[in-house]
Amino acid sequence: MVGLAAFDALHERVWAALGEPGDWLDARARREVVRAVRASASCAVCDRRAGVASPAMARAEHEPAPLLAAGLVDVAHRLTRDNARLGRSWADGVMAVVGVGPYAEVVGIAAAVRVVDTFRRLTGRDPAALPAPRPGDPPRALPDSVGDVGAWVPQSLTKARANVSRALSCVPRTDTRVWRPLVDAHYSRGAEFASFTWDRALTRPQVELVAATVTWLNECFY
């Protein structure tokens, strides 16, 4: 059993990690990603885009963020508001301008914010304050261990993990300090994952039914 206090403590650690320099973005830019994710909820551009047949038909002129390229702001907004219509041509176009590393890092941050903000909303709390940024420079380099395995971004070349488990392996700080701790605590919980009999308040099929419903409502093929 993982109680509310344990989740809150985890989220504080994740938030502290978001306040550290990342893989390509410094801590102030990472904080701007958090702000952009939240701004998307009331974004008029996103509202207009939701109403057109193709997202490419609406110009992506969101409220700018001073430390983020416009393309990265669009990634944060689209990931949050229009994730079912993301396409490779759009992603390739963004990455050609901003780089694959920054793209992947924004994906990881935006997804993490979605997890934490959703959890706090459903448990009746306001969103956490923006992360406090700490000084320092990110390494700005892709790990040698990643390459093309058929996804839009490079991933770990070892097939020891499922594709979703290595999806953000090209941004290891974001992956190991922000993203994977959330997935592990919220869902998979280490070695327990390989068992169909979970000692939790819900059975494994009940948990998987929630997971399947959310995935289907998000129109996520994976």
Next chain:
Amino acid sequence: MALLRESSKALGAPADLAALTDPDSDAGVACGRLLKAFARAALLEPERLGEQARRLRAAVGEEGWLEAVSTLAAFEGLARVADATGIEVDDQVFASSVEFRAALGIDRFRSAANTRKDAAAIAPAEDYASALDLFR
């Protein structure tokens, strides 16, 4: 969804995956209707969220409700990571999901284009459960 199928089979009560989208069905899972209704309200029907949360808490208890919230939040992130990184569905899951993908219209999702495989060319796993270890 493959994990829903496999875990429910392992516990001796196979889930009805085709009923996932039917709000009147529990899909063969205890409290299934309430779990699905809570998830739908959390994502799409904010005006019903309070009511659905109360009903779910009454049925599965405070800890069960928190487990549902935890899972729901995780998959709001996981779906986005999968969509935005363009990952392919892993071989065994892809090969074993042909029927329910068709039944639920999943093959029509835009992100289906990210997986370019031939299910018939994938050798079935001898022990599907062991394939789960990949997902840790």
